[in-house]
Amino acid sequence: MTDVQQPLPHAVADLQQEQQLKSKRKKALSIVAMLVLTALIIFAIWRVFFNSSVTTDNAYVGAETASVTSMVSGQVAEVLVSDTQTVKKGEVLLRIDARDTEIAVNQAQAELMKAKRQYKQTSANSGALNSQVGVSDDTIHSAEAQVAQAKAALDKAQDELARREKLTASGAISREELSTAQSVLNNAKAGYDLAQAGLAQARSSQKAAQSTLAANDALIQGSNENSTPDVQIAQAKLKQALLDLERTEIKAPFDGVISRRSIQVGQRVAPGNVLMMVVPVSQLYVDANFKESQLKQVRPGQKVTLISDLYGDDVEYTGTVVGFSGGTGSAFALIPAQNATGNWIKVVQRLPVRIQLDPKQLAEHPLRVGLSMEATVDLSKK
Missing domain, CATH: 2.40.50.100 (RNA polymerase II/Efflux pump adaptor protein, barrel-sandwich hybrid domain)
Incomplete structure (x- = not known):
């Protein structure tokens, strides 16, 4: 029989240790995977159910200066x-320096006084012209009487001459008397012509007086001392001079x-x-430049929380969305972007959103135009 070689004790220990390390790694990877999956699930739930705000740090204080x-x-x-x-x-x-305007005011006041005096003079002229028209009536009556008297004298002279001409034929009167009667008739005719000329002159004078009265009345008709055009022009000049002063x-x-x-x-x-x-530091506002993808649920009237770089997180402002700009910043740029080119690259645009600040908070923590802000719009209220 051959002897079976037994593994060494330290080799067994290394193998066991390696298996334990693999088990720990596998467990750690499982834990990491579980954490990542949990985070993704939490983010998805937050995005769908609890994402009720949008934020931008591209916001700056402005004012209607x-x-x-x-x-x-x-x-x-x-x-x-x-x-x-x-x-x-x-x-x-x-x-x-107001000296020039003070002189202009004095001159305008003098012109106004002059215009009022001219109105009074014109009104007085109307009265005088009315009297003159009345006097001309008397003159015409007198001239008419003189014409009548001259006519009577003329008729008498004509009768006397006719009677003497008949008597001359019979030799009852001399030619000298006839000549005298003829002279009387000539004088009567001249007197009659003169009386008629006087009557015509009196009537012409009356017409001239009536025309002058009508022209004078036209200057002041329907007006008084304060409403006549010359006075109103002078008053306007005085008001302008006072306004300039x-x-x-x-x-x-x-x-x-x-x-x-x-x-x-x-x-x-x-x-x-x-x-x-x-x-007007008490009437400041904020223009927050949100990305176009953030504005889907933003509406006027929604509340905004703002933090200024000047005070940091210690001071929090509250504002209200009041409206949106009529175009993006690039649309109103001095040199607008030319996207109709072959090398076009899409860039997310930003639209300015006007946010009104609380005046009381501005009084407690003043801001200045141009300061940076971080704006967060509450989307929970539609």
Whole structure:
């Protein structure tokens, strides 16, 4: 018989140890696989049932800033504010030399007084012209009486001449008397013509007075001292001059902080020049640029939680979605993307979403335009 070789004790121990290691590895891999599978299941459940928000850190503080401009031209006499200074609505920011506008106001006031006096003079002229028309009536009556008197004298002279002509034929009167009667008739005719000319002149004078009265009445008809066109034009000029005088003091349009002041005392400004900006720090908003794939369930009115990089997680703001921009950032870029090319690569676009902040929170923790924010929209409310 041949002897059977028995395995060495240390070889058996190594084999057992290797089997134990394989068993442990298999168990560990099983545990890892179970954990990964559990995580996937949990993520799927969260995505389907509990994913009620979308978040972006591509969000920045904005505001409807006001560019302070001058409405009148002139030299800056005084600047009362500086950059970073807080101002209230109606507070004077700067003053422009008002001497030129004060002169314009005085001139406009004088023109208004002159226009009112001209109206009064025109009204008085109407009264005088009315009296003149009345006097012309008396003149016409007098001229008519003179014409009648001259006509009577003419008729008498004609009768006397006719009677003497009959008597001359019989030799009852001399030719000298006939000649005298003829002269009287000629004088009567001249007197009659003169009386008629006087009557015509009186009537012409009356028509001229009536025309002047009508023209004068047309200037003031249907108006009074304050509604006549000349007075209204003068009043408008005075209002414009007073408005220009008021505009020499440039005031803050609302509460805010002064930024980008570019004006100094002594500079000459013209209408439309931007002198400084006022930022309404109590009326700030946030423009959050969400990916287009995140906006499916975002609606105006939904609540938003925001965290500023300025204060960190210690301060949390609450806001409200108020609307969406009319286009993506790339659509409104100075040089829009040209996607109609052969080397096109799809890039996920972002759409700005306007979020209104709570004024009370802004008062407690002020922000500034351009600061970064992280915005999370609550989708649980549709």
